[in-house]
Amino acid sequence: MKFVSLVWCNLRRKKLRTWLTILSVFVAFVLFGLLCALKEAFTAGVAVAGADRLIARHKVSLIMLLPESYSRRMRQIPGVDSAVHFTWFNGIYQDDARNFFASMPISDPEEFLKIFPEYVLPESARKEWMATRTGAIVGRSLAGRFGWKVGDQVPLKSPIWPRKGGGAWEFKIVGIYEGAKRATDTSGFYFRYDYFDEARMRGEGEVGWYAIRVADPDQAERVASALDAEFVNSPFETKTEPEGAFAQGFAQQIGDIGTMLIAILSAVFFTILLVAGNTMAQAVRERTEELGLLKAVGFTNGLVLVLVLAESTLIAMAGGLTGLGAAWLITAGGSPMPSVLPVFYLPPHLLLVGLGMIFGLGLIAGLLPALDAMRLRIAVALRRQA
Amino acid sequence: MISWLNQILSVTLFSLRTIPERKGSAFSAAIGIAGVVAVLVGVLSIAEGFRAAMSVPPNQHVAIVLRSGADSEMTSGLSREETRLIGLAPGIHEGPNGPMASSELFVMINLPKKSTGTDANVPMRGVEKEAAAVRGDLRVIQGRMFESGRSEIIVGAGAARAFSGLDVGQTLRVGANEWKVVGIFSGGGGAAESEIWTDAAVLQPAYNREDSFQSVYARLETEGAFQKFKDALSTNPQLKVRTLLQSDFLAEQSSILTGFIETIGMSIAGLMALGALFGALNTMYTVVASRSREIATLRALGFGASPVVISVLFESLLIALLGGSIGAAAAYGAFDGFQAATINWQSFSQIAFAFAVTPKLLVMAIVWAAVIGIIGGLFPALRAARLPVAIALRET
Numbered sequence: 001m002k003f004v005s006l007v008w009c010n011l012r013r014k015k016l017r018t019w020l021t022i023l024s025v026f027v028a029f030v031l032f033g034l035l036c037a038l039k040e041a042f043t044a045g046v047a048v049a050g051a052d053r054l055i056a057r058h059k060v061s062l063i064m065l066l067p068e069s070y071s072r073r074m075r076q077i078p079g080v081d082s083a084v085h086f087t088w089f090n091g092i093y094q095d096d097a098r099n100f101f102a103s104m105p106i107s108d109p110e111e112f113l114k115i116f117p118e119y120v121l122p123e124s125a126r127k128e129w130m131a132t133r134t135g136a137i138v139g140r141s142l143a144g145r146f147g148w149k150v151g152d153q154v155p156l157k158s159p160i161w162p163r164k165g166g167g168a169w170e171f172k173i174v175g176i177y178e179g180a181k182r183a184t185d186t187s188g189f190y191f192r193y194d195y196f197d198e199a200r201m202r203g204e205g206e207v208g209w210y211a212i213r214v215a216d217p218d219q220a221e222r223v224a225s226a227l228d229a230e231f232v233n234s235p236f237e238t239k240t241e242p243e244g245a246f247a248q249g250f251a252q253q254i255g256d257i258g259t260m261l262i263a264i265l266s267a268v269f270f271t272i273l274l275v276a277g278n279t280m281a282q283a284v285r286e287r288t289e290e291l292g293l294l295k296a297v298g299f300t301n302g303l304v305l306v307l308v309l310a311e312s313t314l315i316a317m318a319g320g321l322t323g324l325g326a327a328w329l330i331t332a333g334g335s336p337m338p339s340v341l342p343v344f345y346l347p348p349h350l351l352l353v354g355l356g357m358i359f360g361l362g363l364i365a366g367l368l369p370a371l372d373a374m375r376l377r378i379a380v381a382l383r384r385q386a
Numbered sequence: 387m388i389s390w391l392n393q394i395l396s397v398t399l400f401s402l403r404t405i406p407e408r409k410g411s412a413f414s415a416a417i418g419i420a421g422v423v424a425v426l427v428g429v430l431s432i433a434e435g436f437r438a439a440m441s442v443p444p445n446q447h448v449a450i451v452l453r454s455g456a457d458s459e460m461t462s463g464l465s466r467e468e469t470r471l472i473g474l475a476p477g478i479h480e481g482p483n484g485p486m487a488s489s490e491l492f493v494m495i496n497l498p499k500k501s502t503g504t505d506a507n508v509p510m511r512g513v514e515k516e517a518a519a520v521r522g523d524l525r526v527i528q529g530r531m532f533e534s535g536r537s538e539i540i541v542g543a544g545a546a547r548a549f550s551g552l553d554v555g556q557t558l559r560v561g562a563n564e565w566k567v568v569g570i571f572s573g574g575g576g577a578a579e580s581e582i583w584t585d586a587a588v589l590q591p592a593y594n595r596e597d598s599f600q601s602v603y604a605r606l607e608t609e610g611a612f613q614k615f616k617d618a619l620s621t622n623p624q625l626k627v628r629t630l631l632q633s634d635f636l637a638e639q640s641s642i643l644t645g646f647i648e649t650i651g652m653s654i655a656g657l658m659a660l661g662a663l664f665g666a667l668n669t670m671y672t673v674v675a676s677r678s679r680e681i682a683t684l685r686a687l688g689f690g691a692s693p694v695v696i697s698v699l700f701e702s703l704l705i706a707l708l709g710g711s712i713g714a715a716a717a718y719g720a721f722d723g724f725q726a727a728t729i730n731w732q733s734f735s736q737i738a739f740a741f742a743v744t745p746k747l748l749v750m751a752i753v754w755a756a757v758i759g760i761i762g763g764l765f766p767a768l769r770a771a772r773l774p775v776a777i778a779l780r781e782t
Contacts, residue, residue, distance in 0.1 A: 014675075016671055017668055017671060017672070020664045020665075020667050020668045020671075021664070021668065023660075023664045024661045024664040024665055024668075027657055027658070027660050027661035027664070028661060030657060031654065031657055031658070031661075034654075034657075038650075059561060060494075060495055060496065060560050060561045061493070061494040061495055061496050061507060062494070062496075062507070063460065063493070063494045063507075063734065064493075064494075064593070090461060092457075097457050097638075157455065159453075159455050159456045159457050159458075159461035159462075160460075160461045162455070235562070235594070237561060239496075248504065249504045249505050252499070252502045252504045252506075253499075253504075253506050253507065253728070253729035253736065254728055254729055260428075260432065260726070261429070261650060264425050264428050264429060264654075265654060267421065267424075267425065268421060268422075268425050268654065268658050268661075271417065271418060271421030271658075272418070272421070272658070272661040272662075272665075274414070274417065275414050275415070275417060275418040275661075275662075275665040276665070278410070278411075278414045279411075279414070279665070279668050282410070282411065282672070336649065337645075337646055337649065
């Protein structure tokens with residue numbers, strides 16, 4: 001401990017350089033944090049996919065509709081516990097295309113909440129929803145985006161589904177659901193199919209896709225094949241796959257762009273680290289003679305090594321920890337573009353990876369010059385100064 | 387004045403000659419700046435490429451008509467009677483076979499993307515005879531045009547590159563239907579190259595669409611004819627439609643994605659520029675510190691403060707420009723023409739496009755590098771000029 005002041009003095013010797021180095025490390029780790037949040041956002045659906053859930057859609061494309069009557073036939077297939085269907089509604093709030101979010105009628109509130117336990121809704125709201133035909137539930141982040149409260153009347157327009165008699169669809173917000181996990185998307189708007197089906201101008205009895213809960217997750221693949229076999233050779237053939245695979249396919253539609261952005265960000269991160277690391281190493285290399293002097297007055301090789309490493313690790317930590325903290329604060333503020341990235345947060349396990357990289361940076365930047373200094377013969381070092 | 391310029395010249399040349407002595411730190415600052423520039427150009431080239439893929443040739447005056455309230459072709463719907471009325475409106479270019487208008491159907495099919503192997507939403511368009519003439523610049527570059535009334539398709543060049551199973555001669559099975567790929571086309575404006583085209587009359591029954599369409603594309607007589615065309619449609623009591631120029635429609639369709647990429651690109655590049663700026667400042671401060679005795683000697687010999695400031699600034703600018711050029715060249719080599727496909731959320735369909743490193747981006751890259759270089763050099767340069775000569779001379 002008594003050498004702390006020595007490390008401190010070394011750090012203060014060129015204050016400006018120390019500060020600038022800390023700041024570049026800071027920037028690098030802010031970027032790292034944002035990169036992690038972005039990567040998580042692209043794959044969020046995969047992370048929360050339920051192992052016991054299947055998604056069945058029209059074989060040709062997700063935009064093709066399926067008959068509503070499939071619910072009953074699906075439930076009769078062995079291994080199927082329950083099924084709920086969704087239809088893409090494309091609701092627009094206040095006639096502004098930017099006020100766009102995922103809105104869908106769902107066949108049965110009770111079954112919906114059973115199949116998706118990660119949507120946490122208070123019991124009173126659930127009862128209210130069962131009793132209110134025009135009732136809708138919204139996710140916490142969506143409610144925050146528009147300042148909606150329970151009890152609000154929300155009119156939405158749908159370019160796909162005009163209402164009989166024209167005009168906007170009226171909904172009453174009966175509850176705000178929370179996500180059971182941080183990766184749970186709470187930007188959704190769900191309402192009742194009976195209201196939707198009765199009031200839509202056309203397409204009666206047609207629905208978008210089904211989510212099916214299987215009794216035994218180990219049997220999911222078998223049940224998926226049985227479901228597709230049930231509807232084969234009908235005008236509405238299905239493609240059923242585990243929710244994880246479905247979400248993955250969906251995420252990969254972004255494809256090359258996501259990969260590209262992440263590759264570019266990684267390149268940035270390492271470039272900054274390289275430059276900062278080089279400066280840190282430079283700061284030690286300049287003092288080789290001094291380190292020789294320390295050894296001359298009796299410092300052991302190991303102690304010199306520790307002193308140098310402590311210095312570089314301190315710089316890395318000062319910049320890195322504040323950088324990660326700043327990234328955490330930024331992501332805690334929510335998604336910068338909720339319509340493209342509904343889920344945006346910094347997952348804790350990646351924070352740990354960040355911590356690892358901070359120490360890695362400190363050690364690597366300090367190690368090479370420190371090893372040089374350690375191996376230096378005292379006589380040579382002292383003569384160099386002269 | 388002349389002697390002042392002389393001073394600047396000799397001090398600057400002198401400091402440039404000594405750069406090799408500190409090539410390590412100069413090099414690391416240049417690399418930092420090269421990184422910033424490469425990233426900035428790389429990310430923005432995605433947005434540029436996407437925008438280029440979603441644009442129409444400047445002399446192509448095409449109007450698109452959707453159902454009123456529809457924000458994309460996907461959410462639109464028009465009956466046969468409505469499309470007939472639209473085709474009769476004034477302002478449409480009169481071709482050899484009557485008004486140049488095509489009623490079209492827009493659906494999705496799932497095809498595996500070559501790069502990931504997973505299913506993607508590929509747009510499929512049913513068109514009428516006039517469709518190619520309406521667009522003007524559509525060319526079949528391989529194979530032939532589909533024949534009307536048959537289950538034949540032609541594939542946009544971008545789609546053929548990005549998705550599997552779309553080579554000429556292959557057969558595509560979609561639901562109960564089989565489609566034969568008979569040609570590859572290019573041009574057509576907008577996202578056409580990402581699409582698969584067939585005869586609307588064949589696509590309608592295949593997708594249970596009865597006799598309905600989703601949009602009408604019409605070639606206008608002149609650019610000025612648009613208002614006449616639009617007014618005629620909006621005053622027709624039998625129609626409730628939304629009429630817009632194809633260029634405006636495409637800009638609207640790509641706004642979210644380009645906005646997203648540009649936001650990310652700019653904020654990343656901004657952060658990165660900050661990082662590189664710290665690197666440049668560090669380098670130049672080190673340079674000034676290591677040369678303080680030299681600078682003091684020059685000052686003692688009678689060189690003024692401003693030539694010293696300018697020489698330091700110049701060195702920093704040179705390093706930055708070197709880094710900027712390396713970065714711009716690297717970005718050009720790595721990104722220009724890179725083929726990609728991504729989903730456009732607003733049309734819910736895949737768009738194939740090529741990254742485009744445009745001259746505008748390269749100029750911007752160099753400007754960013756220069757700004758970083760000047761700011762990075764300015765403070766150290768001022769410090770150099772303020773060095774007290776006597777103390778600096780005594781420094782070891």
